[in-house]
Amino acid sequence: MRITGVETVRVDLPPRRAHRMSFDREGRLGRYVIVRLLTDEGTQGLGEATVLPMWGGDHMRYFGELPGTTVHIIKEYLLPGITGQDPFDIEVIHTIMDRTVKGYPYAKAAIDIALYDIMGKALGVPVYRLLGGCNRAEVPLAHSLGIMDTQTAVNEAVAAVDEGIRTIKVKVGIDAEQDVTMVRELRKALSDEIEITVDANQGYPSPKVAIQAIRQMCEYGISMAEQPVEGLDAMAEVRAAVPCLVMADESAWTSQDILEIQKKGAADAFSLYTTKPGGLFKAKKVAAVAEATGILCNVNGSAETGVGTAANLHLVASTGIVTLASVFPVTTLKGKEQTKVAGVFYLDDIIRQPFHYENGSLRVPDGPGLGVELDDDRLAEYRTD
Ligand SMILES: [Mg+2]
The missing domain is CATH 3.20.20.120 (Enolase-like C-terminal domain)
Known part of the structure; x- marks a missing residue:
């Protein structure tokens, strides 16, 4: 099996209330990039980057990502490096991603989650296995x-x-x-x-x-x-x-x-x-x-x-x-x-x-892969791009 492409969808979900924290007084959660990783065998993997601009490590050692930067990093940097790779070669793929661009763990996590979804679906087992x-x-x-x-x-x-x-x-x-x-x-x-x-x-x-x-x-x-x-x-x-x-x-x-x-x-x-x-x-x-x-x-x-x-x-x-x-x-x-x-x-x-x-x-879900299916109607309702 080979990775052939990626689709990204930017999504905002409607919050129940603001979730105020010391680093974010407005408390606006609910901005996401959903990733669909494509393969030559038709199996698709879902992934997600839960992007928060103000979330980071000590003294800006790690820092926030934004939906736009995440999409850019995935499409322009990560995908060209991993296209043609076998989704099961997960350490190889992480090495390629880290050699292509330093940082951006949320963009890389979205790809990684999608790889596990593909592997689980291909084998008919939940990701925890x-x-x-x-x-x-x-x-x-x-x-x-x-x-x-x-x-x-x-x-x-x-x-x-x-x-x-x-x-x-x-x-x-x-x-x-x-x-x-x-x-x-x-x-x-x-x-x-x-x-x-x-x-x-x-x-x-x-x-x-x-x-x-x-x-x-x-x-x-x-x-x-x-x-x-x-x-x-x-x-x-x-x-x-x-x-x-x-x-x-x-x-x-x-x-x-x-x-x-x-x-x-x-x-x-x-x-x-x-x-x-x-x-x-x-x-x-x-x-x-x-x-x-x-x-x-x-x-x-x-x-x-x-x-x-x-x-x-x-x-x-x-x-x-x-x-x-x-x-x-x-x-x-x-x-x-x-x-x-x-x-x-x-x-x-x-x-x-x-x-x-x-x-x-x-x-914990126990269907193949992540064990979730996207609701296309809801995705269309909440997509922002
Ligand atoms: Mg905490």
Whole structure:
């Protein structure tokens, strides 16, 4: 089988609400590039780049992609290099992509996901079987609260818990005092069995500010503080001074980052993505390095469509060290909603069948490849190019 071409479609999904974070005060999620990778045998693979302009690594070490740049990189740089390659030669293809253009992990991840979809379809097996099998078929979700006023957040958290969610993740990092109030009120409204975590997205201005806020939040039983500050030295300072787990997200994209985190003692846990390292193949390498260092792990995303979420579910299913709850959307199809609030980032999707949601968990799809089909009508409705 040979790769013969690629189609890209730019898609915007309608958001349920803004998802404000310390690095993006407007909180506009829901811009995607969907990739259809073509082969000479007619098998097509789906992939996705979940592009966020303001999402990046510490001190702009890694940085955001835009739908336009992603399409440009895929069509003008990546495709010419990989045309004619066998989709099963995945390390060969990654080497070609990395020799063609440095960086752009989201564009490369879209190709990588499509390659796995092709391989799975060609063999008639789900992608998780190509990645190590199914360690867990149900993936527990954390519901993510963007930055919002306290009462709205409490109402949303209670509604999400009523719909089965067991972990509430709160975006913080703009106003430390307000963040402590938010956590206090959430703890009052939620039972002790509900886990509360916070994510500052590097937002606190110094380790001291972060330490003071997190220590107070720990009195209300937060279990984890994600990326409180920017940079590994600052992260290590916070980690040494707070009782809860500290998780690296923006600081942790590659295997080399995991080794640096270990060297500096900068985090207890990290957030593995399909996209940050440049696709499933590389994410498995990051997971292997992480496993050797003993760091805890979840898989998170950036509110992917059903295509990217499928890739994320296969990554969780196949990776033993992933034990912490994931922030993935509960697939919402207009007219077939599974939840009203829990995990609802946007009001519709572009796949035909939702991933089954029950008891706070999403079920890993088990059809061939990613196990998803595009809904052409919905794709036409939400495409922007
Ligand atoms: Mg995060």
